[in-house]
Amino acid sequence: MHIVLVDTSRVVLKMIAALLEPNGHTVTAFTNSAEALAYVEDTASVRVLITSLEVRPLGGLELCWSARLLAESNRPLYVITMSSARNARNLAEALDSGADDFIEKPPTPEELHARLRAAERLTTMQSELIRLAETDSLTGILNRRAFLQKARDAAERVGDHGRMAAILLDIDHFKRINDEYGHDVGDAAIQAVCRELAVEGIVGRLGGEEFGIVLPHRPASEAEATATRLRRAVESLRIRGGRVPIRLTCSFGVSEWFEGDTIEGLIKRADIALYEAKTTGRNRVVSAAADLVLARAG
Structure with missing residues (x-):
């Protein structure tokens, strides 16, 4: 696992890292708690934060609370606090501030490894729950809620003056496929189209036979080229559904981000x-x- 250590003592950091790294863990150590928090926020691979209560400039309890807020934004993160003064008050304050566990400093190897085994079990379970909550069960790509949330997150990173584009696509005459060949064939058609949507961007199923793609840092011209390539790829698909293979086509709408835009506006224009x-x-x-846009909105 990727573990972040925070303590004011470099000796303590080296000692704990020496216990963890031989067991295959990746350890990143900090003496500055604010720098540690920024690193955890920017590094999704971090699964465990181990921090002393006696850190600065953010206190240990404040660091626990801030890390817990990150974990609540759909990412697995296990927080362990350390203190050389183990007492009921310290334990209660740490747990109330968002810590998952509490150990004495310096920890014994046996106790530390046992705590991390518990952390690995919990974060693995959290990762699976997050995956299930964000994934469309038929296609394995993002569901509508997760797609829109990740698109909003991308919009924040792009900012007002950045580039971003969206593509919406819809399987043509999909109801006819379901009516003539059955829902199993309809599901196979959706899955076949989904397999063609392997692009570098945010891809989700918005519902039924409709899909969305958001391309951060890409202009409309690239989105149009991507949509054209995908249109041709779908057009060449053949789905088993009767005596002859079924042909598919899709229609595409493309829109581009502009200053002061919102994800809802970007998606609406593509729609x-x-x-x-x-x-x-x-x-x-x-x-x-x-x-x-003006004609359709009016």
């Missing part, structure tokens, strides 16, 4: 462009031009 693609012949890529 308007997708509607235009569906109503003007299907199996097309349409970009959300300003006049098109």
